Amino acid sequence: MKKLFKGYSPWGFLSFRHENQEPPWYLTGYTPVKKIxxxxxxxxxxxxxxxxxxGDVDVNITDRKKRTALHYACAHGQSEMVALLxxxxxxxxxxDRDESTALIKATQRQHEECVKILLENGADxxxxDAYQNAALHYTVYNNTVSIAARLLAFNADTEVKTKHGYTPLILAVLENKQEMVELLLQSDANINALDNYKRYL
Known part of the structure; x- marks a missing residue:
C-alpha cells in the first residue's frame, strides 16, 4: 500500500484550485427561468x-435541469424562502440533473442558515450526488467548518467515499485543512481509511 500524496485531485471532477483558477462549476450557472x-x-x-x-403552480415544479424552487432558494441563500417552501x-x-439535493446545493454555496433549516426538517x-460526493465532502473543499459541524451533529457519515474512495478526512488532509481534520477526528473519522488505490494517510 502507498501513502497518499499531495497533488492528486481528490474530487475526480475537480483539480486542486489555485488563486487564478475559475471557481468550481457548482458555484456558477444557477440562473432561474420559471417564474416561481x-x-x-x-x-x-x-x-x-x-x-x-x-394553486397557480406546483411547489415541486422543475426546470429542464430538474431544479425545484427549493434548489434555487438554497443556491441563493434565501433561508426564509426555504422555510416557506x-x-x-x-x-x-x-x-436535480446532477443528483444534488437542496442540502447539497446549500452546502456547496455555503449558506449555513439554509443548511440548518433543511437539517432540522429532516433532510438527509x-x-x-452524481459525482459520488456528499454534503460533507463539499464542506471540506470549501473549508466551511461550521457547516461541517452541523452536518456531523445530524449524523453525517464520516466514512462516505467519493468515486476515488476518499473519505472527508482523506480530503481534508489532502487539502491541508487542519481545523477540518481536527473536527473530523473529534467525530471519530477513521484515520486508517484507504482510498480505492489502497493508499492511506
Missing amino acids: HKAASMGDITQVQRMLEF LWYDCNIEAR PNAI
Whole structure:
C-alpha cells in the first residue's frame, strides 16, 4: 500500500484550485427561468406564497435541469424562502440533473442558515450526488467548518467515499485543512481509511 500524496485531485471532477483558477462549476450557472424559481431565488415571499396559495403552480415544479424552487432558494441563500417552501410541503429530497439535493446545493454555496433549516426538517445529510460526493465532502473543499459541524451533529457519515474512495478526512488532509481534520477526528473519522488505490494517510 502507498501513502497518499499531495497533488492528486481528490474530487475526480475537480483539480486542486489555485488563486487564478475559475471557481468550481457548482458555484456558477444557477440562473432561474420559471417564474416561481425566479421569485424563490430573489426571496420574494409574497409572490411565491400567492402562487402556491391560489394553486397557480406546483411547489415541486422543475426546470429542464430538474431544479425545484427549493434548489434555487438554497443556491441563493434565501433561508426564509426555504422555510416557506417546506411549510408548503415541498419535496426536501428532490434531486436535480446532477443528483444534488437542496442540502447539497446549500452546502456547496455555503449558506449555513439554509443548511440548518433543511437539517432540522429532516433532510438527509448523507445523500450522494452524481459525482459520488456528499454534503460533507463539499464542506471540506470549501473549508466551511461550521457547516461541517452541523452536518456531523445530524449524523453525517464520516466514512462516505467519493468515486476515488476518499473519505472527508482523506480530503481534508489532502487539502491541508487542519481545523477540518481536527473536527473530523473529534467525530471519530477513521484515520486508517484507504482510498480505492489502497493508499492511506
